[in-house]
Amino acid sequence: MNFFVEYLKHPRIIGAVLPSGKNLARQMVAPIHFDTCRCIVEYGPGTGVFTAELARRKKESTRLLVIEQNASFCAELRKKFENVPNVFILHGDAGRVEDYLKRYGIDHADYIVSGLPFASLPKEVAKDILNATRRAMGRSGSFITFQYTLLKKRLFTEYFRIAHTSYEVKNFPPAYVLTMQNDGKKRSGRERGWIYPDCG
Numbered sequence: 001m002n003f004f005v006e007y008l009k010h011p012r013i014i015g016a017v018l019p020s021g022k023n024l025a026r027q028m029v030a031p032i033h034f035d036t037c038r039c040i041v042e043y044g045p046g047t048g049v050f051t052a053e054l055a056r057r058k059k060e061s062t063r064l065l066v067i068e069q070n071a072s073f074c075a076e077l078r079k080k081f082e083n084v085p086n087v088f089i090l091h092g093d094a095g096r097v098e099d100y101l102k103r104y105g106i107d108h109a110d111y112i113v114s115g116l117p118f119a120s121l122p123k124e125v126a127k128d129i130l131n132a133t134r135r136a137m138g139r140s141g142s143f144i145t146f147q148y149t150l151l152k153k154r155l156f157t158e159y160f161r162i163a164h165t166s167y168e169v170k171n172f173p174p175a176y177v178l179t180m181q182n183d184g185k186k187r188s189g190r191e192r193g194w195i196y197p198d199c200g
């Protein structure tokens with residue numbers, strides 16, 4: 001109920017009427033090597049469906065920085081995860097991910113898991129977040145996001161190499177999971193061989 005109420009208040013920022021399901025949460029964390037990773041960042045956890053899977057699977061010493069812009073969701077997340085070691089709920093903006101890493105003395109995130117609604121976020125906000133994400137994950141990290149359509153795939157390929165795409169049918173609505181890596185290149189539409197005037 002909380003989720004739907006928050007959607008009615010901020011439809012473009014929340015971007016979905018319902019939280020994701022557990023099957024999608026499992027797909028989102030499938031690319032993560034939990035035994036070796038030291039830091040995971042989550043963007044836009046909402047009521048914490050992905051956070052719960054990350055908190056359940058991560059090693060105790062792995063730090064999980066959870067960045068959520070909505071104060072009401074943050075209060076709910078703090079209650080849910082207060083007893084899980086090294087889970088930090090940060091009320092803030094995913095575009096400031098580097099500031100949060102610095103605050104915890106972390107050089108880069110091994111994985112950035114995103115629940116952000118890139119399809120409905122304002123274009124400049126989405127671009128600022130993707131630029132900050134590239135820097136925050138360095139050259140060895142991975143960026144994992146879900147999308148209900150592949151309309152934004154071209155935007156992502158400006159910043160990342162898409163290493164893997166899967167599709168979770170047992171979610172409402174069904175969703176793609178994209179796993180991306182920073183290959184050190186930043187491409188324009190022309191360099192990628194297509195022109196897309198309305199992308200982003």
Ligand SMILES: C[S@@+](CC[C@H](N)C(=O)[O-])C[C@H]1O[C@@H](n2cnc3c(N)ncnc32)[C@H](O)[C@@H]1O
Pocket residue numbers: 013014015016018019020043044045046047048049050067068069070073092093094095114115116117
């Ligand atoms: C589509 S909901 C996803 C919630 C959850 N991950 C799920 O799949 O059920 C998007 C979430 O992103 C949050 N959000 C939007 N823009 C944000 C930003 N710039 N920084 C942090 N969180 C943001 C919203 O408040 C909302 O909780």
